[in-house]
Amino acid sequence: MKQLLTGLLILVSLQWAFADSGIQFFKGTMAEAQALAAKEHKIIFMDAYTSWCGPCKRMAKDVFSDAEVGKFFNKHFINIKVDMEKGEGPRLAGKYRVNSYPTLLFLDEKGEVVHAAKGGRPADQFLGLGKVALSKNDKSGEYAQQYEEGKRDPDFLRAYAYALLNSAKPNLKIANEYIRTQDDFSSKENLEFLFDFANEADSKIFELAVENKEAIIQLKSAETFKEKLKSACNETINKAIEYKVADLLDEAKLKMKTADPKYAKEYALYADIKYAAGTEDITAFTKLSDKYLKKYAKKDAQTLHQYARSVLMQTNDAKLLETAEKWASQATSIDYKAEYLRTHSAILEKLGRAEEAQKVNAKANELGGKQSKTPALGH
Structure with missing residues (x-):
């Protein structure tokens, strides 16, 4: 896996x-x-x-x-x-x-x-x-003590939240406490805060960041904000995988649909692929990947090769490997690289097509590869 x-x-x-x-x-x-x-x-x-x-x-x-x-x-x-x-x-x-x-x-x-x-x-x-x-550089301990003593003013909560964030510690509880002290999110300081702490799609801060999307884009950029959305949705999918809660996967896709409708369909497919990978469902991974590659990456040799390699390393199922062989063949037809040829050869070998595998591997060696054997498959 x-x-x-x-x-x-x-x-x-x-x-x-x-x-x-x-x-x-x-x-x-x-x-x-x-x-x-x-x-x-x-x-x-x-x-x-x-x-x-x-x-x-x-x-x-x-x-x-x-x-x-x-x-x-x-x-x-x-x-x-x-x-x-x-x-x-x-x-x-x-x-x-x-x-x-x-x-x-x-x-x-x-x-x-x-x-x-x-x-x-x-x-x-x-x-x-x-x-x-x-x-x-962790200063959160100092803030924690003051918090336990009852300090709750907005400036303190904001500083404490950043201390936790910068120390890679859980920070959402304190960030939410700061948010609850605020009525106006139009200030530069609060827009920065929403952006910095919108790190999970299943959070109130993420929703507030989306509500203030245009203002944050003016402050950052459209591309920077889009990357933030994707990263936050990915974190929620990671939680769905870790805790085996499929509802979080659906929430991530829904939040992306609200935040960026134009990108929602592509992201939803990506999200399903990521979840299938994380839950070790190689059959679903292959099926969803095939759909994605046909729609979004049929001319992208690097992506075709990487997906093919992923399936190669995870299964001996002939049907799945045949799909991966198709991707590998597409990759080499677009970009004739020794690395791509060797992956194609390894898939053919697993499928029992030894003669074809040897021919493809020979072509890889002709391109300057030093190894005469296909990559180790771990079996």
Whole structure:
């Protein structure tokens, strides 16, 4: 099931651009990044690198591009890359005593170091580094004590909600308490709050964000707001999967229909695919995926290939594999890549069509692939 969910996560990044499938780096100066961090109540992640650093290049290629890394870092940090030998790099290198690369710095809005590490690391360890940085910047404990003592004024509740959000802790209870103190949501401060806390479709804050859609779009952008809607609906689907409550799936689709009617049909189909993947229903996943691909991605080789690969890794059912073989064949007819050919070959092999599999794999090898065998299938 892990491969199927991983495949679906990649598809999310390809089809719905929730987070560009990796870290989004801020294009601006450090001073501008600090101002944005203060505005968005976040800390800064700075990748201190050089153009000649090998580990830096590997981090950029293999770690910063990772979908899970992108989702976490885009949500919790203002991310910035600084070449230590260009522009303001030498000044920052001196200020933060950077003498090896990459140096991974986590800074507060004042530019003070919250956490730091040197050297490259794989995605899972890098995620752990980010979580440690959040914990070191966690101010929610101070607010929790004051809350227990009875403090409830709006400014306090707002600050407490952001402290929880920025520490990746449950925050909806306190955010809702703040919302209940407000009668007017037209102020910039409250519109920002609605946007920042509309993280689940099955919430009052999400509904208020949709009600104030036009004002938030003026403040952010139509595309940014649309991405927020999709992310919130996805979180509700994740809960539907985790708690096995299909009603939450229906609620996510309904909320998207209210929020973005033009996109509702496509999202509803995507939602069903995501739910089928999460509940390990490979038959429903394949059937729904076939419908989606015919309607929305019949000329998208990368997406066709990824769906085919997901089915390949999850089943030996001939009927389902035949559907996946069709997608794989379409992918190679659109974009003749060795990777796509090898997936096609592996599906043919599972279907018992050994001679065809060998011919397709030979074509993959002709394109420069070094391996003479099809990918391991885990059986």
